[in-house]
Amino acid sequence: QSSSPLPLRWSAPEVLKRRKFSSKSDVWAVGVTYWELFSEGTYPYFQLTDHEVISRVSDGKLVLSKPDNCPQ
Numbered sequence: 001q002s003s004s005p006l007p008l009r010w011s012a013p014e015v016l017k018r019r020k021f022s023s024k025s026d027v028w029a030v031g032v033t034y035w036e037l038f039s040e041g042t043y044p045y046f047q048l049t050d051h052e053v054i055s056r057v058s059d060g061k062l063v064l065s066k067p068d069n070c071p072q
Contacts, residue, residue, distance in 0.1 A: 009044040009053055016058045038067040 006015065012028035014020040032044050044064060045053045056062035 008050050011057070013058050013060060016054050032064065035064045035067060035070075038070040040069065042067075 007029070008016070010029040010032045012025035014022075015025045015028075036042065036044060045057075045062070048056070048062075053062070
């Protein structure tokens with residue numbers, strides 16, 4: 001785990017890259033929280049290290065897929 005004060009796995013790309021917070025980054029965090037709920041508590045990007053999450057989300061190369069239990 002990281003010692004970062006940010007909730008890395010819930011942070012939007014612009015937060016990870018530039019520490020830029022906005023209502024858009026809040027919506028991203030809520031989206032990840034909903035993903036977590038519909039995934040029955042699965043930890044976001046559980047298979048990756050914090051460093052990998054930061055790198056891939058910042059580059060726009062990683063998004064969470066729709067959970068099986070999520071309605072359209």
